[in-house]
Amino acid sequence: xxxxxxxxxxxxxxxxxxxxxxxxxxxxxxxxxxxxxxxxxxxxxxxxxxxxxxxxxxxxxxxxxxxxxxxxxxxxxxxxxxxxxxxxxxxxxxxxxxxxxxxxxxxxxxxxxxxxxxxxxxxxxxxxxxxxxxxxxxxxxxxxxxxxxxxxxxxxxxxxxxxxxxxxxxxxxxxxxxxxxxxxxxxxxxxxxxxxxxxxxxxxxxxxxxxxxxxxxxxxxxxxxxxxxxxxxxxxxxxxxxxxxxxxxxxxxxxxxxxxxxxxxxxxxxxxxxxxxxxxxxxxxxxxxxxxxxxxxxxxxxxxxxxxxxxxxxxxxxxxxxxxxxxxxxxxxxxxxxxxxxxxxxxxxxxxxxxxxxxxxxxxxxxxxxxxxxxxxxxxxxxxxxxxxxxxxxxxxxxxxxxxxxxxxxxxxxxxxxxxxxxxxxxxxxxxxxxxxxxxxxxxxxxxxxxxxxxxxxxxx
Amino acid sequence: xxxxxxxxxxxxxxxxxxxxxxxxxxxxxxxxxxxxxxxxxxxxxxxxxxxxxxxxxxxxxxxxxxxxxxxxxxxxxxxxxxxxxxxxxxxxxxxxxxxxxxxxxxxxxxxxxxxxxxxxxxxxxxxxxxxxxxxxxxxxxxxxxxxxxxxxxxxxxxxxxxxxxxxxxxxxxxxxxxxxxxxxxxxxxxxxxxxxxxxxxxxxxxxxxxxxxxxxxxxxxxxxxxxxxxxxxxxxxxxxxxxxxxxxxxxxxxxxxxxxxxxxxxxxxxxxxxxxxxxxxxxxxxxxxxxxxxxxxxxxxxxxxxxxxxxxxxxxxxxxxxxxxxxxxxxxxxxxxxxxxxxxxxxxxxxxxxxxxxxxxxxxxxxxxxxxxxxxxxxxxxxxxxxxxxxxxxxxxxxxxxxxxxxxxxxxxxxxxxxxxxxxxxxxxxxxxxxxxxxxxxxxxxxxxxxxxxxxxxxxx
Numbered sequence: 001x002x003x004x005x006x007x008x009x010x011x012x013x014x015x016x017x018x019x020x021x022x023x024x025x026x027x028x029x030x031x032x033x034x035x036x037x038x039x040x041x042x043x044x045x046x047x048x049x050x051x052x053x054x055x056x057x058x059x060x061x062x063x064x065x066x067x068x069x070x071x072x073x074x075x076x077x078x079x080x081x082x083x084x085x086x087x088x089x090x091x092x093x094x095x096x097x098x099x100x101x102x103x104x105x106x107x108x109x110x111x112x113x114x115x116x117x118x119x120x121x122x123x124x125x126x127x128x129x130x131x132x133x134x135x136x137x138x139x140x141x142x143x144x145x146x147x148x149x150x151x152x153x154x155x156x157x158x159x160x161x162x163x164x165x166x167x168x169x170x171x172x173x174x175x176x177x178x179x180x181x182x183x184x185x186x187x188x189x190x191x192x193x194x195x196x197x198x199x200x201x202x203x204x205x206x207x208x209x210x211x212x213x214x215x216x217x218x219x220x221x222x223x224x225x226x227x228x229x230x231x232x233x234x235x236x237x238x239x240x241x242x243x244x245x246x247x248x249x250x251x252x253x254x255x256x257x258x259x260x261x262x263x264x265x266x267x268x269x270x271x272x273x274x275x276x277x278x279x280x281x282x283x284x285x286x287x288x289x290x291x292x293x294x295x296x297x298x299x300x301x302x303x304x305x306x307x308x309x310x311x312x313x314x315x316x317x318x319x320x321x322x323x324x325x326x327x328x329x330x331x332x333x334x335x336x337x338x339x340x341x342x343x344x345x346x347x348x349x350x351x352x353x354x355x356x357x358x359x360x361x362x363x364x365x366x367x368x369x370x371x372x373x374x375x376x377x378x379x380x381x382x383x384x385x386x387x388x389x390x391x392x393x394x395x396x397x398x399x400x401x402x403x404x405x406x407x408x409x410x411x412x413x414x415x416x417x418x419x420x421x422x423x424x425x426x427x428x429x430x431x432x433x434x435x436x437x438x439x440x441x442x443x444x445x446x447x448x449x450x451x452x453x454x455x456x457x458x459x460x461x
Numbered sequence: 462x463x464x465x466x467x468x469x470x471x472x473x474x475x476x477x478x479x480x481x482x483x484x485x486x487x488x489x490x491x492x493x494x495x496x497x498x499x500x501x502x503x504x505x506x507x508x509x510x511x512x513x514x515x516x517x518x519x520x521x522x523x524x525x526x527x528x529x530x531x532x533x534x535x536x537x538x539x540x541x542x543x544x545x546x547x548x549x550x551x552x553x554x555x556x557x558x559x560x561x562x563x564x565x566x567x568x569x570x571x572x573x574x575x576x577x578x579x580x581x582x583x584x585x586x587x588x589x590x591x592x593x594x595x596x597x598x599x600x601x602x603x604x605x606x607x608x609x610x611x612x613x614x615x616x617x618x619x620x621x622x623x624x625x626x627x628x629x630x631x632x633x634x635x636x637x638x639x640x641x642x643x644x645x646x647x648x649x650x651x652x653x654x655x656x657x658x659x660x661x662x663x664x665x666x667x668x669x670x671x672x673x674x675x676x677x678x679x680x681x682x683x684x685x686x687x688x689x690x691x692x693x694x695x696x697x698x699x700x701x702x703x704x705x706x707x708x709x710x711x712x713x714x715x716x717x718x719x720x721x722x723x724x725x726x727x728x729x730x731x732x733x734x735x736x737x738x739x740x741x742x743x744x745x746x747x748x749x750x751x752x753x754x755x756x757x758x759x760x761x762x763x764x765x766x767x768x769x770x771x772x773x774x775x776x777x778x779x780x781x782x783x784x785x786x787x788x789x790x791x792x793x794x795x796x797x798x799x800x801x802x803x804x805x806x807x808x809x810x811x812x813x814x815x816x817x818x819x820x821x822x823x824x825x826x827x828x829x830x831x832x833x834x835x836x837x838x839x840x841x842x843x844x845x846x847x848x849x850x851x852x853x854x855x856x857x858x859x860x861x862x863x864x865x866x867x868x869x870x871x872x873x874x875x876x877x878x879x880x881x882x883x884x885x886x887x888x889x890x891x892x893x894x895x896x897x898x899x900x901x902x903x904x905x906x907x908x909x910x911x912x913x914x915x916x917x918x919x920x921x922x
């Protein structure tokens with residue numbers, strides 16, 4: 001069965017590029033054996049060529065593109081890590097890029113052009129036919145990560161008074177149709193969008209019926225300046241396959257398709273996960289130095305908060321000297337608070353990202369988290385208190401750590417939900433900064449509650 | 462512009478259900494005002510009704526479904542949290558469920574039926590027409606989270622020798638077409654799949670052309686028993702809109718569509734994020750007790766490791782008594798190791814989930830992480846050593862903490878990449894368990910290196 005999925009077998013059992021296929025291609029590249037490359041690479045799917053490029057060495061990638069020339073499928077470049085694409089494109093002469101761009105759908109062409117510096121961009125655009133140049137310039141004029149940047153400017157649009165028969169005849173004859181499409185758009189003479197028709201509706205309707213009778217009014221036209229994440233949420237909510245993109249005068253300028261939206265969804269989910277883990281936009285292909293540099297800022301911020309927490313401990317150095325068991329137990333109080341808080345924070349960050357946490361349910365969710373914090377606080381206070389009391393043969397120490405646990409688990413729950421919500425309210429990305437603030441709170445409160453209670457109890461004030 | 466997206470305005474600025482709309486509907490429910498509900502609810506999109514249901518109280522949800530009766534759009538139940546769906550469906554008599562199920566596409570029907578206990582399932586299935594019953598039973602016979610469970614059993618299939626004209630005429634006359642579709646399938650007389658044709662290809666081809674001339678051979682047929690996550694990866698890789706699902710004899714049994722796949726992708730990305738944060742399948746609508754219960758196991762596991770780390774500290778209680786500055790500084794060493802390790806772990810877990818980390822690049826990525834760990838280790842060792850040395854006016858303490866930092870950051874990098882890779886290799890989900898193991902390693906090594914070095918240096922062995 002597996003054979004059906006990738007009959008050419010460029011992948012091994014684990015889904016990565018097969019080692020023997022890889023060395024076969026590497027040999028062909030080394031020997032300049034264009035014939036083998038044409039036979040074994042050009043029929044692959046763009047994403048397979050993308051995986052192949054990622055598996056090759058940087059030098060080999062550039063040679064492969066050069067050797068294959070015009071037969072290379074440049075859409076493959078939309079499937080590789082940004083740094084790899086930039087590396088390949090920068091090694092290509094502008095003329096070759098211009099030729100490549102002409103093979104591509106406009107959304108893929110923009111993907112490649114947007115990385116280049118303005119001078120190269122202009123030189124390449126100048127070599128393109130007029131219509132294409134105008135379309136690409138328009139896409140590039142919209143800010144990054146907007147619907148206008150991601151849209152495809154090739155689409156089929158017909159007037160509402162055409163019949164189904166006329167529309168089918170037009171599609172049979174027209175030369176400049178997009179490579180593939182799932183719906184056609186209905187526009188008025190000024191290019192203003194009036195509706196959409198799914199292809200299956202056209203196919204099941206008699207030829208004499210007018211398009212306006214079977215079109216649906218467009219409820220989900222996407223403004224070109226809309227953020228791609230917001231556009232993706234509309235696709236998800238309304239199960240769209242494609243959606244019209246309109247300019248500020250509601251004129252149809254392009255179409256956003258589900259395959260681009262799937263990329264956006266994956267990318268945004270990945271961003272949240274990476275940010276919660278304290279890593280930025282890094283890619284697996286980044287160098288040691290680039291990776292190291294991109295991770296230092298996060299560690300630096302954490303270092304500052306770590307010293308802050310340490311300074312709380314140092315307030316109580318006299319207490320620790322007297323009762324050294326406190327030093328042994330204090331990381332447990334802080335750590336368990338951190339774990340409980342990050343459970344709450346993870347749920348909150350995800351709920352904010354998917355839009356399922358809003359004003360209408362905020363107070364209920366906050367109350368729930370406080371309830372969970374108190375219940376789990378009491379459970380773990382009892383548990384930790386007992387173990388610590390037995391370990392150090394001191395009911396007092398058990399009691400102190402139990403009280404500190406309840407305080408810290410309650411604080412952790414509150415901080416875990418309020419920090420991301422406040423960050424979101426003030427327009428910051430909750431995934432980026434929540435974890436630092438949360439750890440600071442649970443460390444500081446954990447150390448302070450535990451050591452403070454002990455100092456007071458043992459009369460060491 | 463925003464008005465275009467939700468012209469009925471059930472949402473407020475923030476994208477959650479508008480409070481005044483909500484109380485308007487709540488009133489209508491309280492007064493049993495069916496007319497208002499029909500006017501203001503029945504035209505909403507299924508996902509909007511879903512959001513409305515989630516915003517209402519449990520009692521109101523059940524009343525709404527009862528009051529609207531047959532005019533209620535049951536696809537809305539596929540858009541709400543599992544616990545809410547179960548709550549609503551369990552309150553409905555089996556006859557009403559049977560009627561509802563008949564309105565639905567088979568994939569949505571399965572979604573509702575799979576939650577019910579077998580006795581209810583059988584009673585409901587018995588009330589359905591023969592063909593529908595057989596189809597739903599087949600879908601339900603595949604394990605959860607497989608392509609067979611998620612597929613839609615309504616599709617259009619034609620023989621290869623039909624012409625485009627015949628196919629279009631068939632679609633114009635057939636009554637039992639799916640609600641919407643983007644491609645048709647080509648089958649032989651034994652229902653074995655031979656190819657697919659996208660609708661746009663049919664529309665741009667002359668009537669006399671045979672289907673077999675324009676069909677594409679199916680490279681991406683999905684076995685019904687394939688895990689839904691694997692199926693989603695095929696959709697992502699090959700930018701599919703829909704794919705044929707085949708049984709063990711390669712006979713066409715259904716079609717998997719991109720909208721279901723988008724749900725799978727979102728869900729799987731969410732699972733990874735939630736698991737890394739130590740939370741399971743919980744939903745925002747879960748009760749306090751259910752949430753508390755589901756979070757306890759993770760906290761328990763962390764507690765065990767926290768006591769293990771504490772026992773390492775207790776080995777050195779004599780040293781801490783003598784040099785209390787060590788108690789103040791030791792959380793910094795452990796914490797920074799934890800942060801650096803979780804950066805590496807996050808990248809690794811994500812790369813494993815997307816299949817971009819495999820045997821072909823494992824050794825390169827491991828070497829990169831070790832490099833990053835050493836470089837950042839040295840940077841932060843210098844920084845922390847200096848600050849700690851100045852703070853406690855002791856170059857010795859600065860030197861000790863610096864050495865311990867290098868050791869722990871290096872260990873953290875190694876553990877951050879090797880733990881998820883090993884878990885993956887042994888068939889465990891790296892997202893679930895990596896964090897616990899990692900924290901254990903960075904805490905234990907952090908405390909041991911720092912306190913051990915200090916003990917040795919100050920001659921307190």
